[in-house]
Amino acid sequence: MLEVHNVSRSFAERLVLDDVNFTVPRGALTGFVGANGAGKTTTMRIIMGLLKASSGTVSLDGKPLEGDTRPHFGYMPEERGLYPKQPIIDQLVYLGQLHSLSRSEARRRAMELLARFGLDDRAKSKLESLSLGNQQRVQVAAALLHEPEVLILDEPFSGLDPIAVDSMSSILRDYASRGVPVLFSSHQLDLLDVLVDHLVIIQDGRILANASAEDLRASQATRHKLSLGADAGWLRDEPGVEVIDISGSRALVNFQTETDSQRVLREALSLGTVTEFAIHRPALADIYREIIK
Known part of the structure; x- marks a missing residue:
């Protein structure tokens, strides 16, 4: 289980996260929802170690996260980071090698993921030649390439057509079924009922709900x-x-x-x-x- 304990974060004099506590269970898809500016992205960056919390801790299975743990995480930021003028397969293979995969293994996994997203025939295309939705699929493939032990995805469904949403949902469900904690943010509330097992609601930097979908309905x-x-x-x-x-x-x-x-x-x-x-x-x-x- 991924746990966020009493995390607060300020920028200058502005308190952005206020004593944030929630869990991301294994075997469940956890939706992280809130309005723009509620604190979702800041929280995800703290989980990934990209930002330091002003106070509080993040732990995995009861152990505080250290620098040598997070390389096994899969992360997709809201601001996409792939190179538009580089061939897709070259970028994915390079990223796989950064995660200690061999070149051949990185290529094999990259092609499997591209095939699952229906993009294997575009493997040698430059990223900029793809639609925004297909670029999003490649970005997700990059996050999954090294078979991560934890998945943190910031707006993974943004810009996807219904078929791609189904593919993405299936992949995330597969990872959750393996016991991988999966946390994703989304503004597409219609996805909650069909996808989410656990829901975390944040507003103005404070957690308003942290419960299973069924417990929330029962309440x-x-x-x-x-x-x-x-x-x-x-x-x-x-x-x-x-x-x-x-x-x-x-x-x-x-x-x-x-x-x-x-x-x-x-x-x-x-x-x-x-x-x-x-x-x-x-x-x-x-x-x-x-x-x-």
Whole structure:
């Protein structure tokens, strides 16, 4: 497990991270979400040793991270660092050799990753000849080349088309299944429900949530979805019912008690057709919006 303990960081007089604590479990994909300027990139740079924390520590499996540990990390920064006028395969092989791979092994792994991203036929192309989305895929391949023991990815899905998102998701899921702690940031909230096992929410340099996706869902008040054969506006006047949203014949509500829910169901049936009456499973994107309010 990767753990961030009581990490704070200031730039001049400005406190950017304020006593940040969270975990990145093994075997799970951990999403790191927050608005621009919330502190995600600064936190990732501290994990990677690129910035020094003003206070606090980062540990892996209970041991503080040292300089000889981080070379086994895979890191993709938000600011891309590959050379636009160099052939892709030459750059990947060079980076693999920097991680102590032989030239032949680096080339083999590079071609495997490029093939997985559908770019093996572009291996000898210059990076600048690729679309921005494909350049992003190459950048991710560079982070994965040396089979890292920890993955830290800053906005890996930025600029990717849906097919590339699927490829990226599959690769990250593979690494998590091997027990690799995977931390990635993203502004694409629609990805949370389909990809994230563990969620860390940061706002203004403070951690607002650090929990599994299921625990976060369970922490929310139980809501019910109703789809009726007529307008659902009458629910606003029902005792024991908190209306979250009503749109025509559809409603999202909280019931104070189970008795209230059964009474409302009977009332709805007496008024006409009920096509849906079910517990609403909240989306992680909606939970995120609730938490940061």
